[in-house]
Amino acid sequence: MGRKPMSVGKLIKCLRAVKDMSQMELAEVIGYSRSYVSLLESDKRKPFTEDLAKIAEHFGLPVELFAEGAMDSVQNRRILADRLADIICGLDTEPAQT
Numbered sequence: 001m002g003r004k005p006m007s008v009g010k011l012i013k014c015l016r017a018v019k020d021m022s023q024m025e026l027a028e029v030i031g032y033s034r035s036y037v038s039l040l041e042s043d044k045r046k047p048f049t050e051d052l053a054k055i056a057e058h059f060g061l062p063v064e065l066f067a068e069g070a071m072d073s074v075q076n077r078r079i080l081a082d083r084l085a086d087i088i089c090g091l092d093t094e095p096a097q098t
Contacts, residue, residue: 009042012037012040012047014084018084019087026058031054060086061079061083062079
């Protein structure tokens with residue numbers, strides 16, 4: 001039985017939760033409403049490319065990880081796991097100011 005691929009919305013929600021951010025805080029990062037973030041996380045709306053770039057930058061990840069099917073790659077899962085470990089263990093650096 002195969003693993004269900006991680007959707008972009010689920011990835012965004014996971015990253016936000018690990019950083020202990022509210023939907024409103026993430027909305028401020030990308031310049032949209034909390035309801036837009038909610039729609040992204042529930043996969044009811046596909047994010048604009050510019051929004052993915054802002055989200056990726058905020059979480060210190062390459063934007064390519066947010067492409068559909070990117071989490072099917074073992075290498076990409078390792079990149080994500082390493083970044084999550086940095087965040088959880090307090091090795092996180094401040095996100096770049098945009």
